[in-house]
Amino acid sequence: MPPPSHRPRPRIGRAGVKRMNRFTRRIGAVGVLLLLAGSLAGCGSGGDSGGAGGASSGPMDATKAGLPKSADDISGTIDKTKVKKNLVVGVDNPYYLFHHDIDVALAKGYFKEFGIDSVDIKTIEDPLPPLIGGSLDLALYDTDTAIAAAKKSGQGLRFLSVYLGGEANVLGVGKGINTGADLKGKTITGGQFGSRNDAIIRQLLRDNGVEPDRDVKIVSTGGQSNERLQSVIAGTVDGASIQLRHRTVLEKAGGKVLFEETREVPQSGWSANKLLQESPETVTAFLAATLKARQFITDQANKDEVLTIMRDKKFEIPTEYADAYAAENAPDYHVSDGGFKPADMDKFISDQITYKTVPDGTDWRQYTYLLPLWRAQKALGLPLNPALADM
Incomplete structure (x- = not known):
């Protein structure tokens, strides 16, 4: 089955996405960011602005010095006269799950409610260089x-809010494999060696009594989760890290999901750079509109309307992938309020330091700015998450 897409794109999947040891591959691009900044014609901070808001008077981070003293110091009122009207944002994944917050917010009028007229989505394999460059x-x-790019570049890049806060670690296998014992001598891939996917598929095997360095042959592969799925179906490998939405496709081909775990991991989210410095009000407005859309999306009663909006936008969503809507848009997976538990972030970044995708000694709080998220949550009548007391 061809990957679901808006247009043909180079990437698909998320927990199963191609990571290619991203710290070395992507952070190496920081040295040439200014050359790449103009690569997207018509993008970025130039053009229409609804009046840029001034930068925050305090440090833009989540360290103690950068936190409000109390929730009463956080304003949920968004000044639309200070909101930039037209935005350009980057998304690395063509799957509808990574676009529908924006497309639903546009369709339902949520952006206009908070002062934004248009949002143009650019699907780019690595959106960080043009973000840092300002396009x-x-x-x-x-x-x-x-967070690694923020530390490496020193350009004011800040992580803002969690998008996916759950991680599904799924081992899909081919015909004839029904137990862990059946994996003996078989070939398994989690993707590229050194990636998080590679590390967590090894851990999934260990958790189920299979020693990856002894009982199976782990191979390094490129591509995305859809390509790994097709490799299992074709018999190129015996098992691979796949996505929840692949279950039905694999079962129809005679395979099965052998092992799976789902856990809370703040794995992806929104970041900003120059816009945060020039118009923090716009960042708050953007988060408020997309979180309002996400509240709508994660209400399972709205599934059909959301899928209709996305199909009208020419996204291909096969029945098998639509069937995964409840899992992929669960409020604790496609995080309905954009928040996270600081303890989960502590563990996640610590793990990533171990996997060498984040530099040693990185304190995520120095490269995370939560005031726009808290303001957006307050504007929508949501509890602050993370709570100030937990920070």
Whole structure:
């Protein structure tokens, strides 16, 4: 089955997305960011502005010095006269799950409610260089890669809000494999060696009594989760890290999901750079509109309307993938309020330091700015998440 897409794109999947040891591959691009900044014609901070808001008077981070003293100091009122009217954002993934917050917010009028007229989505393999260079206003990307880039670049990049806060670790296998014992001597891939996917598929095997360095042959592969699925179906490998939405496709081909785990991991989210410095009000407005859309999306009663909006936008969503809507748009997976538990972020970044995708000694709080998220949550009548007391 061809990957679901808006147009043919180079990437698909999320927990199963191609990561290619992103710290070395993507952070190496920081040295040439200014050359790449103009690569998207018509993007970024130039052009129409609804009046840029001034930068925050305090440090733009989530360290103690950068936190409001109390929830009463956080304003949920958004001044639309200070909101930039037209935005350009970058998303690295063509799957509808990474576009529908914006497309639903546009269709339902939520952006206009908060002062934004249009949002142009650019699907780019790596949106961080143009974000740092200023030709994108915001980017949706892997949390660890964004925080690593913020530390490496020193350009004011800040992580803002979690998009996907759950991680499904799924081992799909081919015909004839029904137990862990059947994996003996078989070939398994989690993707590229050194990636998070590779590490967590090894851990999934261990958790189920299979020693990856002894009982199976782990191979390194490129591509995305859809390509790994097709490799299992074709018999190129015996098992691979796949996505929840692949279950039905694999079962129809005679395979099965052998092992799976789902856990809370703040794996991806929105980041901003120059826009945050020039118009923090716009960042708050963007988060408020997209979180309002996400509240609508994660209400399972709205599934048919959301899928209709996305299909009208020419996204291909096969029945098998539509069937995964409840899992992929669960409020604790496609995080309905954009928040996270600081303890989960602590563990996630610590793990990523171990996997060498985040530099040693990185304190995520120095490269995360939560005031726009808290203001957006307050504007929508949501509890602050993370709670100030937990920070």
